[in-house]
Amino acid sequence: MIRFDDVSVQYEGTGRPTLSGVDLTVPEGELVLLVGPSGVGKSTLLGAVSGLVPHFTGGRLTGRVTVGGRDTRTHKPRELADLVGTVGQDPLSHFVTDTVEDELAYGMESLGLAQDVMRRRVEETLDLLGLAGLRDRPIATLSGGQQQRVAIGSVLTPHPRVLVLDEPTSALDPAAAEEVLAVLQRLVHDLGTTVLMAEHRLERVVQYADQVVLLPSPGAAPVMGPPADVMAVSPVHPPVVALGRLAGWDPLPLSVRDARRRASGMRASLAGERPGPVSGADGPRLPAEVVAAPRPAVRRGALARLFGRDPRESAVPEPVTDATTRIERLGVRRGRVEALRRVTLTVAPGETVALMGRNGAGKSTLLAALVGMVEPASGSVLVGGRTPHRTPPREMVRRVGLVPQEPRDLLYADTVAAECAAADADAGAAPGSCRALVSELLPGVPDDTHPRDLSEGQRLALALALVLTARPPLLLLDEPTRGLDYAAKARLVGVLRALAAEGHAIVLATHDVELAAELAHRVVILADGEVVADGPTAQVVVSSPAFAPQIAKVLAPQEWLTVTQVREALGGVA
CATH class of the missing domain: 3.40.50.300 (P-loop containing nucleotide triphosphate hydrolases)
Known part of the structure; x- marks a missing residue:
């Protein structure tokens, strides 16, 4: 359904390609999860599927991307709209109408669907995503998570054959995330929809993936395979995988259920031990420049x-x-x-x-x-x-x-360096204080990078550094x-x-x-x-099924919360 043939993407003003030599095939009717550290090009790869790269973002794309036989170099995003539904990281940039119901109907109106078909699909989507009580609400009055569900719903109503989702559960509470993922599974299993999804919260989604694509670093060739195989080598992985690595389990567990089945011995080893403190002063310290501010x-x-x-x-x-x-x-x-x-x-x-x-x-x-x-x-x-x-x-x-x-x-400001300089001046901090925090939170970002060219996660890390400079x-x-x-x-x-x-x-x-x-x-x-x-x-x-972390669910009723606590306790036992 989706094919990348020797695809490279390089944006103007950058010293190296964001994607380089990507060869990849996403079969029809599968949920494929795209993973990797922040800034490795996941959003660029997704944008190449929808045609946003390079038609909207600019930059130079070489090679060929085809979706359902259509070449994205010769088909602009509007010419792929009936085939590909896309939800980006920022739902606000997605909306074109004022109310929830109008937004769900807009995509179908653009495709000229009949009124009775539109009405039925809007009702189905309202029910699927738990939005019925919000149908008449202005979108501007919704919470970030509610807006995220509306954005997902607006691309579901036209029934595209391919869904491209960038961080679809990032703003959702655990229960809402489960509802959205259940809908995606139904689309894949019952309707044969192809879903390509990038997500950092792997604890929510990796167990549902048919295959995982790992982008290990900017410009590096992707690694594609079964979820357990890729998680064994991935630098990013959920807590249950980290627990499996710690215990030496093979194959690695991908879900809480898989881990609980294997954890009886670990629970016995931890009996009588007490978890260490959740937080304290034992973590990495603030950069010296910030402490001196x-x-x-x-x-x-x-x-x-x-x-x-x-x-x-x-x-x-x-x-x-x-x-x-x-x-x-x-x-x-x-x-x-x-x-x-x-x-x-x-x-x-x-x-x-x-x-x-x-x-x-x-x-x-x-x-x-x-x-x-x-x-x-x-x-x-x-x-x-x-x-x-x-x-x-x-x-x-x-x-x-x-x-x-x-x-x-x-x-x-126009650059990361200018943002940092302004933060230092506003805080009365020593020059370089903000930049030290940026380097701590966001290594490897050049000073001359424009904030708009950062990924959503990188922009967040920069904003955090600006505020933390003020202490x-x-x-x-x-x-x-x-x-x-x-x-x-x-x-x-x-x-x-x-x-x-x-x-x-x-x-x-x-x-x-x-x-x-x-x-x-x-x-x-x-x-x-x-x-x-x-x-x-x-x-x-x-005590909360919705808000318990994975380790708590695996080792319940013992009150362990993190892999770090377990590692320290097992080290003490040994």
Whole structure:
């Protein structure tokens, strides 16, 4: 169905090809998973299938890509629309209408399908993706995960023969991700749809793949084969594979069920042992340039833009050390929707709290209330003794650093070097402080790279570095691992652990249960705007089928959360 013949892609201004000499065949009616570290060319390979590369992105493509017999060099994306459905990493760039139902119908209208066919397919897709209750909602009012489901639904309704998906579950809660993956399996198994998918959260998808394609490094030839064989050599792999490597299991497990069947001996070896701490000061330290930077700091050109303030407006830093956050019976309304109800929460200096819950549960709204972007309808919020929505933005940004779901909101310069220089100047930090953080989180990115040429995960890592340069007492992160591979996530965990050890308070809204297991002292679960669980990470997630990490499921009822904890305990036993 999809064939690459000696395909290379090189973008203007780059020193080497992003893809080089790719020979690859994706059979009809299979789900093929594309994996690899951030920045190796996964999105470029997917774009070559849909025709976006090079017709939309530019660059030079050599070789030949054919989809259903059509050559993408001579067929532009609109001439492939009836054959290929594409969902990119950013759902907002995908939408062309205002409401959910209109968006689901738009692709079929463009293809001239009959009204009765369109109506039936819209209803089927609303039910398949759990969107029936949102059909009349403006897309702009949806959460990031809800928008992701709408974007997926809009390419399902025309019934394409090929689906190309870039990080389709990255913004979805675990239950919604399972629903989407179940739909994709039905399309593959029952209708013979070909699915080519890139995904970093392999713990969610690898067990469903018929084949896996590994891009090990930029320009390297891809490795294609059965999932277990590729995972045995892949630098990126889910926790159950890491556990299998640790135990020497062959073949490697791909699912929790496979691992549980083999884990009885491991559970016996771990009996009587206690898991080590979830997080602490034992991770990688902050770069020396960042540790030496004065605190507080002001990222005028980034966070200030979220408050609607002129990025050029100056501000004089004031000493701020108190990161204590207190929320009492907080209520927030967004139009007709009661986004938060009676939320009470305290975050102490040095504490890392993970906010979890379904898409639309109110996690991002809670972060917005903490930074003063929304005004409470009831209750109170205090950050360092200040009420955020009543505090001038120039003072609030010295107390709170926010990394939003869309990293582009923090990026406005033409190069990575210019972004870093602006961050250093705004923070009053030593030159090179931000760049040191970028190198820690995102190795190998040249200074002259334009932020728009970075992958979604790379842009997120850059935005994180910009905010972390300021070392704010309270750090808020909204889906901080979206688009990050496992290595980048591990580096992020190390930096955040170091900040927490120095007394910074960290609140992160995430669907990444593995991140919460590695990093959070506490987990707070929201449902329909209310707190339904709040407690130590192990106690909350082990008892939750939806939010338990893979290792907890494999070794339950023992309270192990990560492979690192297991490795340390087994080393002690030996």
